[in-house]
Amino acid sequence: MHFRPPTRRLAAGMTVILMTLACENRSSTPAPALADGVAAEDLAARLDRLAPAEIDAPTADLEAWEKIVLERLVRASDVMNEIFLLQVWDGNPGLREALRASDEPWAETAAAYFDVMAGPWDRIEDNEPFLDVGPKPPGAGYYPADLTSADLDAWLEQHPEDREAFTGYFSVLRREHGTLISVPYSAEYAEPLARAATLLREAAEASENASLARYLESRAAAFESDDYFASDVAWMDIEGTRIEPTIGPYEVYEDALRGAKAAFESFVALADSAAAAELDGLKSRMRLLEERLPIEDRYKNLDRGFESPIRVVDVVYTAGDTRAGVQTIAFNLPNDERVRDEKGSKKVMLRNVSRAKFDRILTPIARTVLGETAGAEVRFEPWFTAVLLHELAHGLGPGFVSVDGAEVPVSRALREHNSSLEEAKADVVGLHSLGVLAEEGLFDDAFVRAAYTAHLADLFRSVRFGAEEAHGQAAAMQFGWAWERGAIRLDEERGVFAADPDAYVRANRELAGEILRIQAEGDYAAAGALRESYGVVRPEMAALLPALEDVPVDIRPVYTIVDRMAGWGQGR
Numbered sequence: 001m002h003f004r005p006p007t008r009r010l011a012a013g014m015t016v017i018l019m020t021l022a023c024e025n026r027s028s029t030p031a032p033a034l035a036d037g038v039a040a041e042d043l044a045a046r047l048d049r050l051a052p053a054e055i056d057a058p059t060a061d062l063e064a065w066e067k068i069v070l071e072r073l074v075r076a077s078d079v080m081n082e083i084f085l086l087q088v089w090d091g092n093p094g095l096r097e098a099l100r101a102s103d104e105p106w107a108e109t110a111a112a113y114f115d116v117m118a119g120p121w122d123r124i125e126d127n128e129p130f131l132d133v134g135p136k137p138p139g140a141g142y143y144p145a146d147l148t149s150a151d152l153d154a155w156l157e158q159h160p161e162d163r164e165a166f167t168g169y170f171s172v173l174r175r176e177h178g179t180l181i182s183v184p185y186s187a188e189y190a191e192p193l194a195r196a197a198t199l200l201r202e203a204a205e206a207s208e209n210a211s212l213a214r215y216l217e218s219r220a221a222a223f224e225s226d227d228y229f230a231s232d233v234a235w236m237d238i239e240g241t242r243i244e245p246t247i248g249p250y251e252v253y254e255d256a257l258r259g260a261k262a263a264f265e266s267f268v269a270l271a272d273s274a275a276a277a278e279l280d281g282l283k284s285r286m287r288l289l290e291e292r293l294p295i296e297d298r299y300k301n302l303d304r305g306f307e308s309p310i311r312v313v314d315v316v317y318t319a320g321d322t323r324a325g326v327q328t329i330a331f332n333l334p335n336d337e338r339v340r341d342e343k344g345s346k347k348v349m350l351r352n353v354s355r356a357k358f359d360r361i362l363t364p365i366a367r368t369v370l371g372e373t374a375g376a377e378v379r380f381e382p383w384f385t386a387v388l389l390h391e392l393a394h395g396l397g398p399g400f401v402s403v404d405g406a407e408v409p410v411s412r413a414l415r416e417h418n419s420s421l422e423e424a425k426a427d428v429v430g431l432h433s434l435g436v437l438a439e440e441g442l443f444d445d446a447f448v449r450a451a452y453t454a455h456l457a458d459l460f461r462s463v464r465f466g467a468e469e470a471h472g473q474a475a476a477m478q479f480g481w482a483w484e485r486g487a488i489r490l491d492e493e494r495g496v497f498a499a500d501p502d503a504y505v506r507a508n509r510e511l512a513g514e515i516l517r518i519q520a521e522g523d524y525a526a527a528g529a530l531r532e533s534y535g536v537v538r539p540e541m542a543a544l545l546p547a548l549e550d551v552p553v554d555i556r557p558v559y560t561i562v563d564r565m566a567g568w569g570q571g572r
């Protein structure tokens with residue numbers, strides 16, 4: 001990708017370039033070396049666990065202006081990558097250069113892995129370093145590396161006037177002459193942000209869709225003002241275009257010190273009308289699905305809003321935070337509570353990324369778990385529909401319970417049990433809802449059966465790395481529940497699992513009923529008991545997991561749009 005030199009805010013940009021150079025000199029990068037205990041072969045093996053997958057969407061019928069917008073968005077995305085690398089660690093650009101220049105035999109593999117992980121720490125191995133750089137600072141590149149959370153608390157105690165600036169989403173903390181200062185993103189990353197803003201403005205100018213242009217323009221302005229509110233609102237209002245861009249500082253996971261600082265990232269995606277129509281068919285039946293929940297009528301939540309702003313898109317490019325490590329298949333934004341209050345939030349499901357993971361991860365798992373014949377019949381569409389219904393099901397069922405006369409969210413009543421139960425609920429209510437929609441004629445029985453079968457294989461995918469995390473535990477719970485009721489059986493001779501279709505549907509409905517009742521009554525004790533009995537990986541399940549070791553852990557996206565884009569930028 002070639003960037004044109006920045007034409008705006010050059011003066012501000014130059015100071016930052018000089019500061020960055022000074023910085024790099026100070027910690028002048030030594031020749032890169034592998035971390036202790038990491039061998040060159042390990043690195044190659046780790047890279048192999050991430051299956052390369054071409055990610056693309058049909059672009060043949062795009063109009064000329066749409067191609068210009070996409071081309072600018074992809075280039076602006078690459079700028080998000082640059083900034084994110086700095087947010088992870090300011091030594092990253094220098095180390096990357098050094099890796100590229102190194103003639104060590106492992107340097108090429110290390111550079112490839114560095115690019116996947118956006119730095120020298122392995123995001124799939126608890127952020128252990130694979131290059132000899134020491135442990136990752138918990139505050140990433142957002143804070144002085146030696147600053148602890150306690151230090152920061154002590155500072156804020158003494159300087160309450162700093163609280164807002166220091167704990168905001170869009171600033172970094174630096175030490176200057178022994179004192180802590182906050183530097184807004186617009187200053188810290190002024191030069192790259194100016195380039196990104198120019199690209200977004202060019203895209204806005206090319207756009208023939210006003211809502212899209214409004215988002216791109218207001219986002220460019222936010223890069224310069226650090227005020228993202230208006231552009232978050234504009235993002236919620238994008239309509240009437242198949243281009244779905246999401247670009248800017250969003251998630252705070254990279255800040256393991258305080259969970260406060262937002263990381264730059266980008267999704268460039270295209271929506272297609274067939275997927276949208278199918279999704280509308282599901283969304284318009286949310287009230288019916290609530291009515292048909294397997295729960296007493298008094299617990300049904302028919303007064304709630306059934307607006308469910310979910311979109312299904314195909315990604316053509318991602319960058320920054322979301323590109324690093326494990327690939328996202330859905331996101332829900334914005335995070336700003338003020339926007340959520342005013343406009344709600346939007347969940348975006350990435351269909352082609354889901355498809356790539358289905359092909360490279362779920363399909364081989366299904367063949368191992370269910371056997372070659374049954375495994376080969378597991379199809380993408382039923383599985384993806386179940387995934388969509390999982391997301392919609394988060395919006396079904398009890399939201400509040402009354403505790404001592406006060407209405408509190410279910411999550412508060414169930415406390416530490418809540419996430420596992422809520423994830424299990426979304427799975428079982430989603431599958432149950434698929435049956436309801438089949439009765440309505442939206443799907444046939446074979447489709448529903450295929451969804452259950454794919455889901456059974458998917459339970460193994462979810463527990464592959466343990467049942468400590470909510471999704472893994474929810475999967476263990478469902479397997480254990482169905483197993484005890486004889487709905488899933490092991491063919492000892494062939495070492496594969498099979499579901500009794502009717503019994504599996506029944507067991508699924510019973511578990512849905514139990515979880516919904518626990519949520520409706522805020523039954524903390526029953527929630528704990530359910531997790532204790534079922535929230536562990538059963539031995540039958542555990543025995544099969546070693547056979548899944550060769551299945552890729554995740555995919556490594558290869559964005560083919562880049563190869564076609566060369567001629568798209570002209571025409572302004």
Ligand code: ZN
Nearest residue numbers: 390394423426
């Ligand atoms: Zn969920």
